[in-house]
Amino acid sequence: MHELETFKLIERISALLRSEERRKYATIGLQPVHGQVLEYLARCNRYSNTHAAVAEYLGLTKGTVSQSIQVLERKQYLEKSVDALDGRIFHLTLTAAGKRLIDELKPLDVFKQAESRISRQEVDSVGEALQNALGLLQKVNQSKSFGLCRSCHYFQVEQHHYQCGLTEQPLDRDDTDKICRDHLPTPNPFIDRE
Template sequence: MICISLLVNKVLIRYYLPMKKLINQQLLERLASLLRSESRGMLLEHGLQPVQFEALQYIANCNRYSDTPMAVTEFLRQTKGTVSQTLKVLEKKGLIEKLTDAKDKRVTHLKITEDGRALTQQMLPSPILETASDLMSNDEVAMINSSLHTLLYQLQNANNFKPFGQCASCVHNIKQASGEYFCGLTQEVLTPIDIELICREHQYSQVIKP
C-alpha cells in the first residue's frame, strides 16, 4: 500500500504537476492575448501601441520616487531606447509632461496630464473583463485576485524582479499611533493617497504564501 502511494506521488510530481503549470501558463497567455487585442483596438483611434499605454498607466499610478524614465524602464523591462521613444510619443500627444527635479537638475520626473488621465479612465477597467466579472460572485472575484497576487509575488521573488508594489503592503510603510503613515526608507509622512501608489523601492512586509 505504501509502495503504491509512493508511486502515485512520483507520477504526480513527474507528469501531473508540470502539466498543470503548462495549462496555467496557457490560460494566462490566452487571457493576456484577449486583453491586448481589446486594448490594441481601443488604442488605434488614439494612435497608441499597448506598450505605450502600459507606460502611461504606470506614470498615472506611481509615486514621486518612481516617476522617472529609469523607473519606467525597470517596470516595463524594456530597453532604454524603446522607453525613450515611448515617452516621446506620450509627450508629443500631450498625455504626459516632463518636469526637472527642483533639487537635482539631472533628474527628470514624468507627470500625467489631464488628457492622459482621461484616457486611462476611458480605457480602464477593460470592458470585456468587467463584463466577465459581473457574471461572477464577489467571492469568486476575490479568490482570483488573491491567486493572481500570490502568483505575481512568487514569480517576482523567485526571479529577483523588482515588485513595484504599493506602499500599503511595503515593509517600509509604518502606521503610527496617530493614524498617519510613515515611510521608514525616506523618513517622510505618507498620505492615504501615497500608500495606494506604486513604488520602485517596494519590499513586501510579509511573505505571500501560495
C-alpha cells in the same frame, strides 16, 4: 502538468487582453505600450515616476520608453519636471488629458463584462491566486515587486501622518494607494516559504 496548464491559461487571457488593448489604442493613434506607460504613471508614487522606473516596471529598454514618453509628451498626455534635489532626474506626471484617457480606456470592456458574470467571491479568489503567482514569479526572477506603499515593509504609521521608513519622508494618504519602485514586500507565507 497542472502548473503548465495555469501558465497556458494566463498566457491566453493575456493574449485576449492585449488584442483588445491594441484595438482600443489604434482608434486614437497610440500603441499599447503608450497606454502601459500612462497606466503605470497613473498608479506610481512620486519616487517611481522616472524614465528608469517605467522601463524597469514594464521590462522594456530605456530607448523604447524614451520614445514612448516623447510621443505622449507631444500629444500632451504627460509632462516632465526636473527633480528638486538632482537636476539629472526628470519626473513624469500625467496631464489632465492623460488622466482622462486612462479613465476612458481602462479597465478594458471585455474584462469588465467577464468579471460581471462571476461572483465577488470567485473574483477575490482568482485575484488572490494571481497575486500569489505574481509574487512567486517576481521572487524567482529576482525582480522588484512594485507593490502598494501601504503593503511595504518600510510603511510606517506615525502619530499624525504616514511615513516612508526608507526615505524618512512623510506620505500623503494618496501616496499609500500608489505603487513604488522601492517596495519591499512584507512576508507572505505562500511566497516566502522555502
